[in-house]
Structure formats: structure tokens, C-alpha cells
Amino acid sequence: MQVTTVQTTPIEGQKPGTSGLRKKTRVFMGRHYLENFVQSIFDGIGGAAGKTFVLGGDGRFFNKRAAQVIMRMAAANGASRVIVGQNALLSTPAASHLIRLNRTDGGIIMSASHNPGGEDEDFGVKFNMANGGPAPENVTNAMFDRTKSITAYKMLEAQDVDISKVGEKSLGDLRVTVVDPVADYADLMETLFDFDAIRQLIAGGFSISFDAMCAITGPYAKEILEKRLGAPDGTVVHGTPLPDFGGMHPDPNPTWAHELMDRMNGPNAPDFGAASDGDGDRNMIVGRNIYVSPSDSLAVLAANGHLAPGYRAGLAGVARSMPTSTAADRVAEKMGMAHYETPTGWKFFGNLMDDGRVTLCGEESFGTGSDHVREKDGLWAVLLWLNILAVRKLSVAEMLQDHWATYGRNYYSRHDFEAIETDKADALMNALRKRVETLPGETFGDRKVSAADDYAYTDPVDGSLSNHQGIRVIFDDGARFVIRLSGTGTSGATMRLYLEALETDPARFDQDPQDALADIIASAHEIAQIKTHTGRERPDVMT
Ligand code: VG1
Ligand code: CO
Numbered sequence: 001m002q003v004t005t006v007q008t009t010p011i012e013g014q015k016p017g018t019s020g021l022r023k024k025t026r027v028f029m030g031r032h033y034l035e036n037f038v039q040s041i042f043d044g045i046g047g048a049a050g051k052t053f054v055l056g057g058d059g060r061f062f063n064k065r066a067a068q069v070i071m072r073m074a075a076a077n078g079a080s081r082v083i084v085g086q087n088a089l090l091s092t093p094a095a096s097h098l099i100r101l102n103r104t105d106g107g108i109i110m111s112a113s114h115n116p117g118g119e120d121e122d123f124g125v126k127f128n129m130a131n132g133g134p135a136p137e138n139v140t141n142a143m144f145d146r147t148k149s150i151t152a153y154k155m156l157e158a159q160d161v162d163i164s165k166v167g168e169k170s171l172g173d174l175r176v177t178v179v180d181p182v183a184d185y186a187d188l189m190e191t192l193f194d195f196d197a198i199r200q201l202i203a204g205g206f207s208i209s210f211d212a213m214c215a216i217t218g219p220y221a222k223e224i225l226e227k228r229l230g231a232p233d234g235t236v237v238h239g240t241p242l243p244d245f246g247g248m249h250p251d252p253n254p255t256w257a258h259e260l261m262d263r264m265n266g267p268n269a270p271d272f273g274a275a276s277d278g279d280g281d282r283n284m285i286v287g288r289n290i291y292v293s294p295s296d297s298l299a300v301l302a303a304n305g306h307l308a309p310g311y312r313a314g315l316a317g318v319a320r321s322m323p324t325s326t327a328a329d330r331v332a333e334k335m336g337m338a339h340y341e342t343p344t345g346w347k348f349f350g351n352l353m354d355d356g357r358v359t360l361c362g363e364e365s366f367g368t369g370s371d372h373v374r375e376k377d378g379l380w381a382v383l384l385w386l387n388i389l390a391v392r393k394l395s396v397a398e399m400l401q402d403h404w405a406t407y408g409r410n411y412y413s414r415h416d417f418e419a420i421e422t423d424k425a426d427a428l429m430n431a432l433r434k435r436v437e438t439l440p441g442e443t444f445g446d447r448k449v450s451a452a453d454d455y456a457y458t459d460p461v462d463g464s465l466s467n468h469q470g471i472r473v474i475f476d477d478g479a480r481f482v483i484r485l486s487g488t489g490t491s492g493a494t495m496r497l498y499l500e501a502l503e504t505d506p507a508r509f510d511q512d513p514q515d516a517l518a519d520i521i522a523s524a525h526e527i528a529q530i531k532t533h534t535g536r537e538r539p540d541v542m543t
Contacts, residue, residue: 020126044143056090057110060117091280133374192310287396295325298362425493
């Protein structure tokens, strides 16, 4: 085995964000860029020698090339085995499952998730731990520190290994196991859900449209929905993963999944619609003429999850990211379940799940999942919804009406202001951070501010502290807004404004969320001085 030590120098800006390192694809393709980061991953986890890793990605441009480089570096660093998805494909939840199933030391996932793909778009690399979950901050910090002092990386001199067919291969002393990306994941889903009940629902004429947005979930959805559950061909649309996602922006929200929204609001709409993101960990649920906000989806799953066989014993607890609406908390309180609030990003849920404190987790950004893996899981959420609908025999609209009647309706929306100049976004955040100190007690419209802070989180399991996780302003009636900067973008800053207000009067459950939230929106603009700092009055995307 011929290993070369390649001299290199640190490259600036290799700091992993909310979910791994994301940059423009051309940046990743630049000299030493990927190599420096991968070596820093191995160094940051105490070396790769003797270890087994899972490897796969969402199929975007550069995915296959990057996989070959990562395997050669794993071999050169003494790893004993890599389990790689055929053609280097794996959805994020499937990768998480394979890491756990094979009791490996972790995995490398190549994806920029919901960011567009292609030579001129985005690429990303992320490391997951042996529990299947994203590396926690102390580990990503160690990797980042390494990127700042790196002087060399190790590379095996070898030809590409053929990963186009399932089977055992070798690369130097590295054992390379090429696996079907879908099979193990689909089997896991069969253990969690009542496939017979869902099959019967579909056989009875219940129609589904699943938009894979030319990203990784296509093959998974076809296998599970069309093959194993008997949904007709064509249920899965945009089902072939393409390197540029066919030009689609694989972010499953009403703006980017507008084709699905049109279908669900058009004539002869299917009973159930869903979409997933680039790497398959997000989901959007839509009924005929009704959109389910992700926060409501989490709450509905919390209230009904026990109806699926995998959760029959009941849920240990539910966790949500801080900006996610408190709808799930209301369910947990009523059902006597533990509930937790964490910073944004799935990495914060891992300890709670490993410690058995929660079964179900969710984020307002179209992410829901459970302790079956340690990532959010788009198709899993779709199947849990289908299982629940099969048992309760309600339409999506009826499910929501029923839910709101029981728990009240948490009106919710997120407004994104994209590609703001970084200094302006920072100035807004700094000013707001100062402003919140004196806000409690002040009145805006009919509401008085009862609390305001820069959210900090102490992990209840390992005691680690995470500061500056978003500024929240809470009013006396429980309404609130949160402002934070995105940690997944690749150009400028994206400011996210999260808005929530509780309505308990059933006569007022049919408002447009933007109308129901109008006062909070106005207060947020006034308090944060959004126009003064950014020049923007209107968001680019509203979900
Ligand atoms: C966004 C979402 C966050 C999610 C993260 C990764 O992060 O807000 O909830 O966990 O993306 O999702 P940010 O920092 O841009 O707000 V995925 O599906 O892109 O890995
Ligand atoms: Co994703």
C-alpha cells in the first residue's frame, strides 16, 4: 500500500455550522480543500486507525469524486473498513441507521442538505458519531482547531474503487463494503409501522403524491411507497436523484415545493402529499387543500405516535428546537410526557435520545424524527403520518381540526431574510442583544414583554453549555418571536425570524397565519429595527 504524505497549509473558514461544513462546490473542489477537512475530521476524532466508517451522500455534483478521495484517505489513515452506499448514495437517515446497525465508529455524510446542488451551487461534508448522530460541538470544534494548524494529510496512491455494484472490495488494506442504500432502511421502517394497515388504506383508494425533488429520497420512496406498500406507479414524482437536483431547490417548504402545493390545492388533489429535501432528512406534510406546519406536525405525531407498532409502549418524551412552536409542549403536558427545548440543529437531540429521555424530536424547519436513528428522517415522518391516518380514519384536515380543538392552535410562521451583508446582520444581532436587556415590562400593541434573552442551553445529560443560540422575546400571553442567524448558508447571512401566537378560541382557528401573527410581526420589526439595519421590509421566504 503506497501512502503519500501531502504537505498542505491551513485553509480559512473550515468551521462546521449547524450541520457540517457547507461551501460552494467549487470551493470544495479547490486544491487541498476537501483533503484538509477530511484529515481534520480523522485527527479531530483521535485518528482513523483500525476504525470502521459509513460513507455516502445525497448524490449531488462532486459526491462520487469526493467519496473516492475520502476512501483513499481513510485507507491511508489506517481505517479498517468503509461501508459505502452503492454509487456513494445514502440518505442522511439511512447513513445514521447503517452506522448503528453495523456498530461502526461513525460515518461521513456528503451533503449540503436543503441547499441547491451542482457545480455552481453547494456541497457539504459532515461527520456522525458512533451513535449515528451528528458530531457534537466539542468534536466539531476539535476538527475546526485542526483545520487551523494542519500541515499535511495522508493519501493512498490508487485507482478508483468500483462502487457501482454491491459487494466486498478492497483499497490498499482498507476493506470496502458496497451496500444497497435502501434495503436496510426500508427493513427498519417495516419494524416500526403497520405496513398492512397502510397497504389497506392505499388499496382503499387513499391517494398519495410524494415529491422527492430529484434528490436522494426518490429510490427510498419508490421502494417503500410503491413497491412495499402498493401505491401506484407515479406516486413518487421527481424520483431520480440528479447531480443538480434537476435545477430544483430541494427544500421541502411551500415556496420551493410549489409544484406539490399546486397539486394539493388543485382539482382532484390527492389525499396526502409530502416532499423531502436533498439528503432525505426533512419532510413537508400536506393534505388536500391544507398545509401542515412542521411544528403542528410534531405535535400531532406526539399526540398520536403510540398508534404505530414501534411506539406502542408510549413515547418517553418529546424534544423540540427552541424556535419550534410550543404546540408539542402542550401535548406533552396534557399526556404527562417529558418535554425538552434545545438549540437549533439535530446534534442537540442525541444525548436526550441516548439517555432515554425522549423518543420523538422535531424542528420547525421541516424536520421530525425519533430514536430509531439519530437524525431527522423525512420518510419516517411520512410513514408515521400514514400509519396514524390509517388507524384514526381521518383526513389530514380532520386530524388538524381535531388536534386544534383539543390543544388549541399555535399559529406559527418563519420569515427568512436571505443574503444580507454579514456586517449588517451582525450589527442587527448586536443591537438586539443589548436591547433585550431592557425589554421586559415594555408594551407593544396589546402585549407586554414578559421575558427576553439570548438563548443559552445547558445539556441536561453532559452539562455542556451552548451560548448565543438565538434571541427570543416572549410576551405575557405566551406569544413570542425569535431571531437568529442561519448556520447552513454559503453566501452572506440569512436572518430567520420565527413567530408564534396561541389561539384557543375555536371560532378563530381558520385564520391565515400571517394575519393571526400580524401584531407579533410588527413588534418584531419594531424591536429588532430590521429595516434600519438591513434595508429589508419583506422576507424572501415565508414558511
Ligand atoms: C437549518 C434549520 C435547522 C436544521 C438545519 C439542518 O439550520 O434551521 O433547524 O437543523 O438547517 O437541516 P440554520 O442554521 O440554517 O437555521 V438540513 O436538513 O439542511 O441538514
Ligand atoms: Co437535510
